Amino acid sequence: MSRRLSLVEAMGLGPLWQRRGVEYVYASTAATEAAPALLADSLPASTPATATPQPAAPQNTILPTTLPVNAVALHDTKNLQGLSFSELKAEVARCQDCRLSNTRNQTVFGSGSPQARWLFIGEAPGENEDLQGEAFVGAAGILLNNILQAAGLDREHDVYITNILKCRPPVNRNPQADEVAACQVYLAAQIALLKPELIVTLGRFASQTLLQSKASIGQLRGQVHDYQGIPLVASLHPAYLLRNPQEKAAVWRDLLLAKKTLQAANKD
Numbered sequence: 663m664s665r666r667l668s669l670v671e672a673m674g675l676g677p678l679w680q681r682r683g684v685e686y687v688y689a690s691t692a693a694t695e696a697a698p699a700l701l702a703d704s705l706p707a708s709t710p711a712t713a714t715p716q717p718a719a720p721q722n723t724i725l726p727t728t729l730p731v732n733a734v735a736l737h738d739t740k741n742l743q744g745l746s747f748s749e750l751k752a753e754v755a756r757c758q759d760c761r762l763s764n765t766r767n768q769t770v771f772g773s774g775s776p777q778a779r780w781l782f783i784g785e786a787p788g789e790n791e792d793l794q795g796e797a798f799v800g801a802a803g804i805l806l807n808n809i810l811q812a813a814g815l816d817r818e819h820d821v822y823i824t825n826i827l828k829c830r831p832p833v834n835r836n837p838q839a840d841e842v843a844a845c846q847v848y849l850a851a852q853i854a855l856l857k858p859e860l861i862v863t864l865g866r867f868a869s870q871t872l873l874q875s876k877a878s879i880g881q882l883r884g885q886v887h888d889y890q891g892i893p894l895v896a897s898l899h900p901a902y903l904l905r906n907p908q909e910k911a912a913v914w915r916d917l918l919l920a921k922k923t924l925q926a927a928n929k930d
């Protein structure tokens with residue numbers, strides 16, 4: 663057994679990288695750790711950004727749309743290779759590859775540091791994001807900031823935050839399969855440029871899309887998955903947390919799992 667695997671097991675984290683289709687359940691050593699006071703504080707009372715309603719308890723929730731086609735293949739056909747981060751952002755701003763270009767105010771590429779080790783991926787821009795062109799603003803953004811701060815992460819320097827879709831679906835409806843398929847090229851290109859060491863998906867939709875799984879968010883949480891060689895931890899969307907503040911402890915456990923995964927990986 664390698665030194666890295668020994669360390670992982672000693673920490674109670676193993677197995678870390680889960681092959682698709684194999685059910686490894688993370689034995690959480692953090693489950694008894696309470697969420698910090700910052701997360702226990704009262705939440706901002708405002709309209710949340712778009713997020714598909716997510717059941718907390720495991721159940722066979724099925725993605726209502728066909729999962730997207732292979733993102734890497736689309737990336738190749740669109741010939742985004744060789745673009746810098748700012749060139750890719752400009753390409754997204756010009757995009758008219760799906761119907762959402764007709765209703766958006768502006769595209770929302772993402773925010774944070776392109777050098778960040780952490781990549782957070784949500785579902786789609788909401789009303790505030792569409793108006794401001796920034797990812798995760800408004801009440802859900804404030805809550806995400808609090809979560810990051812509690813985990814010792816600075817939003818501007820330690821993380822990059824984006825969404826599956828770069829344009830807002832009208833009235834925050836669920837993304838449609840052809841929209842996700844059209845937009846996947848940009849997320850794939852972002853990930854290729856960012857080279858994150860860890861991905862945290864926020865909510866059912868982002869988790870199911872990245873993992874190409876129909877499992878419920880309850881089934882996907884609490885494990886470390888693999889996204890093209892990058893460890894991925896599924897968590898809940900901040901907009902869902904605004905409506906269900908009792909789930910804050912669950913998100914805190916997800917963040918602890920993510921932090922321990924990153925720490926273990928860097929001890930190789």
Ligand code: SF4
Nearest residue numbers: 757760763829844845
């Ligand atoms: S959602 Fe994505 S694919 Fe659709 S127009 Fe916006 S950037 Fe283009």
